[in-house]
Amino acid sequence: MDKELDSLLDKYRHMQGNTIAILQGVQNLYQYLPEKALLRVSEYNNIPLSDIYGVATFYSQFKFKKPGKFQIKVCHGTACHINNAVRISEIIEEELEIKPGDTTADGKFSLDEVACLGCCSLAPVIMINEQVYGNLDDKKLRKVLKSY
Amino acid sequence: MKHKKITVGLASCGISAGGDTVYKTFEELLSQNKGSGAELGKTGCIGACFREVLVDLTDEKGTYTYAEVTPEKAKEIFEQHILNNEPIKDYLMSDLESSQEASFFSKQKRIVLRNTGVIDPENIDHYIMRDGYKSIEKVLKSMSREEVRDVIKKSGLKGRGGAGFSTGMKWDFASKEVSDKKYMVCNADEGDPGAFMDRSVLEGDPHSVLEGLSIASYAIGADEAYIYVRAEYPLAIKRLIIAIEQAKERGYLGKNILGSDLSIEIKLKIGAGAFVCGEETALIASIEGKRGMPTIRPPFPAVSGIWGKPTIINNVETLANVPYIIFHGWEGFASIGTENSKGSKVFALTGKIKKAGLVEVPMGVSLREVIFDIGGGIKKDKKFKAVQLGGPSGGCIPGDLLETPVDYQSLMATGAIMGSGGMVVMDEDTCMVDVAKFFMNFVRDESCGKCTFCRIGTKRMHELLVKITEGKGVDEDINKLMELAYNVKDSSLCGLGQTAPNPVLTTLKYFRHEYEEHIKNKKCRSKVCKPLLTYTINTEACTGCMACVKKCAVDAIIGEKKKPQSIIQEKCIKCGSCYSVCTFDAVNVE
Numbered sequence: 001m002d003k004e005l006d007s008l009l010d011k012y013r014h015m016q017g018n019t020i021a022i023l024q025g026v027q028n029l030y031q032y033l034p035e036k037a038l039l040r041v042s043e044y045n046n047i048p049l050s051d052i053y054g055v056a057t058f059y060s061q062f063k064f065k066k067p068g069k070f071q072i073k074v075c076h077g078t079a080c081h082i083n084n085a086v087r088i089s090e091i092i093e094e095e096l097e098i099k100p101g102d103t104t105a106d107g108k109f110s111l112d113e114v115a116c117l118g119c120c121s122l123a124p125v126i127m128i129n130e131q132v133y134g135n136l137d138d139k140k141l142r143k144v145l146k147s148y
Numbered sequence: 149m150k151h152k153k154i155t156v157g158l159a160s161c162g163i164s165a166g167g168d169t170v171y172k173t174f175e176e177l178l179s180q181n182k183g184s185g186a187e188l189g190k191t192g193c194i195g196a197c198f199r200e201v202l203v204d205l206t207d208e209k210g211t212y213t214y215a216e217v218t219p220e221k222a223k224e225i226f227e228q229h230i231l232n233n234e235p236i237k238d239y240l241m242s243d244l245e246s247s248q249e250a251s252f253f254s255k256q257k258r259i260v261l262r263n264t265g266v267i268d269p270e271n272i273d274h275y276i277m278r279d280g281y282k283s284i285e286k287v288l289k290s291m292s293r294e295e296v297r298d299v300i301k302k303s304g305l306k307g308r309g310g311a312g313f314s315t316g317m318k319w320d321f322a323s324k325e326v327s328d329k330k331y332m333v334c335n336a337d338e339g340d341p342g343a344f345m346d347r348s349v350l351e352g353d354p355h356s357v358l359e360g361l362s363i364a365s366y367a368i369g370a371d372e373a374y375i376y377v378r379a380e381y382p383l384a385i386k387r388l389i390i391a392i393e394q395a396k397e398r399g400y401l402g403k404n405i406l407g408s409d410l411s412i413e414i415k416l417k418i419g420a421g422a423f424v425c426g427e428e429t430a431l432i433a434s435i436e437g438k439r440g441m442p443t444i445r446p447p448f449p450a451v452s453g454i455w456g457k458p459t460i461i462n463n464v465e466t467l468a469n470v471p472y473i474i475f476h477g478w479e480g481f482a483s484i485g486t487e488n489s490k491g492s493k494v495f496a497l498t499g500k501i502k503k504a505g506l507v508e509v510p511m512g513v514s515l516r517e518v519i520f521d522i523g524g525g526i527k528k529d530k531k532f533k534a535v536q537l538g539g540p541s542g543g544c545i546p547g548d549l550l551e552t553p554v555d556y557q558s559l560m561a562t563g564a565i566m567g568s569g570g571m572v573v574m575d576e577d578t579c580m581v582d583v584a585k586f587f588m589n590f591v592r593d594e595s596c597g598k599c600t601f602c603r604i605g606t607k608r609m610h611e612l613l614v615k616i617t618e619g620k621g622v623d624e625d626i627n628k629l630m631e632l633a634y635n636v637k638d639s640s641l642c643g644l645g646q647t648a649p650n651p652v653l654t655t656l657k658y659f660r661h662e663y664e665e666h667i668k669n670k671k672c673r674s675k676v677c678k679p680l681l682t683y684t685i686n687t688e689a690c691t692g693c694m695a696c697v698k699k700c701a702v703d704a705i706i707g708e709k710k711k712p713q714s715i716i717q718e719k720c721i722k723c724g725s726c727y728s729v730c731t732f733d734a735v736n737v738e
Binding site: 024118125138 | 439498
């Protein structure tokens with residue numbers, strides 16, 4: 001773990017205002033921000049851990065729990081909301097038996113609600129890892145979930 | 149065989165509709181039929197998102213647009229059109245002369261989207277062929293910094309990010325500052341839910357934004373520029389990286405641009421997800437690697453921005469207009485639009501609309517023209533209720549104001565704002581109290597927490613709205629909401645807080661009767677607020693299939709097999725499962 005992390009820290013060493021970029025790099029490495037890694041970032045850059053934690057908790061991109069192999073993001077933008085995104089969330093919560101922010105016991109899926117994926121013409125929309133699924137209804141959604 | 153060109157629309161929407169597989173299908177077919185003489189390319193958003201996947205096929209007779217293309221259709225198109233020169237009429241989007249799709253394009257005026265959906269965004273030559281980078285050339289050869297600012301001022305271009313401030317004047321502020329270093333920033337942190345204009349421009353025509361950014365940098369005397377783009381837009385980021393590389397190679401960016409003494413370095417900053425970072429001072433804090441919390445203005449960023457240096461922030465759409473204005477002159481731009489609002493505006497037209505998509509209209513057309521003539525009206529021909537403009541900072545405009553022209557002043561007068569361009573259409577099935585609750589939940593979540601009224605006031609307002617939608621509202625709640633709304637407006641530092649109550653205020657202004665129905669009659673006319681609904685079974689339509697009985701989590705449905713069922717109201721939790729599972733329309737909702 002440490003080698004990759006250190007080369008990342010080296011890369012950003014002399015860059016002004018690098019905290020967010022470093023945290024994004026750390027999350028790329030581990031898919032979340034492990035406490036150990038944040039301690040290392042703090043030590044290496046001589047920034048108090050509380051400052052780093054302050055930045056990390058401010059932005060919704062950063063996660064403190066390991067996400068599932070497949071990360072499901074349910075869009076709750078305006079267009080999706082009026083096209084029944086609430087129902088989409090309910091079905092996923094029912095099928096996978098998890099709440100937003102959680103990961104299934106087998107580590108396969110994790111679930112998040114997001115503000116807008118910017119694919120409003122396809123509302124309601126979900127994203128599983130990088131793949132977007134649009135124009136969803138009960139049936140189509142259950143089929144998508146089964147395909148994983 | 150004659151030369152043919154296949155172009156697949158590959159923006160995020162096109163890809164998620166299956167554009168990638170269609171592209172791959174054509175790729176395979178071409179490699180199997182090397183003698184076909186056709187070539188394959190990609191482009192950005194063609195705009196007609198409601199008919200994705202879109203494929204343009206150009207032969208000696210012209211360009212044919214195929215809509216809703218699947219891999220199967222792609223094979224047929226390839227065999228009949230490419231190999232046998234016979235276009236498949238049934239699969240065409242339209243012949244643009246006679247069909248209903250004609251109005252979708254004919255009422256538009258494409259300035260910002262001039263290349264989007266036409267060129268391959270990953271190929272700089274396509275951009276150059278359409279007069280790309282000619283404006284920066286003109287600027288460097290024949291215009292002083294002051295002349296550039298003057299042209300932009302005279303053109304009447306206003307910021308397209310929401311506030312609508314004169315772009316040329318903004319540039320003047322920064323150019324007056326004496327400093328060893330100045331920064332230019334492109335704000336691509338498109339955070340309004342229901343908006344995707346900037347994403348489409350970045351995905352479809354990244355070079356126009358880069359060129360606009362370079363011209364702006366020259367005009368204010370900056371040598372370093374940032375593009376602050378949301379992490380949620382991976383394709384836009386990818387295409388920006390490609391575009392920056394290509395522009396550097398050709399000498400349009402980097403050191404000594406086109407042999408002049410102008411040098412500009414463009415850096416990408418990937419946002420980490422915070423709506424408030426669309427606000428200028430918060431965006432600057434975020435670029436500096438801090439929590440994105442707004443600071444008091446003055447000093448304005450034009451005086452003291454990134455690392456205390458003069459900084460100008462313009463939105464994607466604003467910058468994409470700049471090369472057009474320089475190339476065509478300010479007169480060309482100022483002749484479009486109205487007295488006070490010049491040029492065009494891009495809208496992401498979504499919601500309960502037939503032809504959802506990306507549209508660009510001249511300023512001054514009415515909302516009705518955009519929604520009904522271009523957008524084709526309401527899905528399933530239901531009744532129009534409201535259109536939401538400007539996202540969480542904007543408001544809902546009702547049907548009797550549909551003649552309102554699209555310009556900054558007229559929209560402001562309704563209580564909404566032009567905003568960045570999200571236009572979400574709502575029909576009779578949309579509950580306006582629920583919409584207000586939705587936006588309040590959003591701003592409550594996104595409030596940075598600095599100002600007390602924004603941090604706690606939005607929370608209290610959201611609680612009141614939850615209370616009302618659960619049927620627990622009392623008469624005085626409306627006054628409480630109003631009082632809180634004005635306090636949040638008056639006591640917040642930044643634009644997010646000052647505008648946060650707008651969705652509540654506009655729905656109260658135009659749809660107060662819906663609030664009152666929720667409170668007094670405990671009814672939701674749009675049947676959205678579940679706690680206010682009553683589910684019953686129509687004994688004539690019910691076949692006794694028992695599907696609902698199995699689905700009901702609280703065993704509230706009783707009855708014998710093959711006979712009509714009934715719901716015990718005391719047990720019913722109003723989850724709606726019986727309604728969605730019934731295939732005989734036997735469940736009534738009141």
